[in-house]
Amino acid sequence: MQIISRGDGGPIVMLSAVNNKVVIKDTKRVNASTPSIALSAFTDRTTVHSIRGTYGASGSVDYRITDINGTQIMRYKATGTMGSNAS
Secondary structure (H helix, E strand, O other): OOEEEEEOOEEEEEEEEEEEEEEEEEOOOOOOOOOEEEHHOOOOEEEEEEEEOOOOEEEEEEEEEOOOOEEEEEEEEEEEOOOEEEE
16 A cells, blocks of 8 residues: 655555564654554455545545454554645
8 A cells, every 4th residue: 555646756655564564654754653563463364444635735644454354453644744646
């Protein structure tokens, strides 16, 4: 998953697998505390991804990952710059 800003030429918020962890990275809030879980806790299960957001200088994102039973696995919320021409 990525929230991309065409105006900034790249991702704003992204879901990645790094060093045996699934992490949410935020390129605009580099010092923000972002969630992560062990890769083994994420794989071999069905997940549902829900994203609500707005772009621009006063943007926001609310990204939730749950399993098919509705149990929350990860969530990331942020406000502020979300780039321009986001998609």
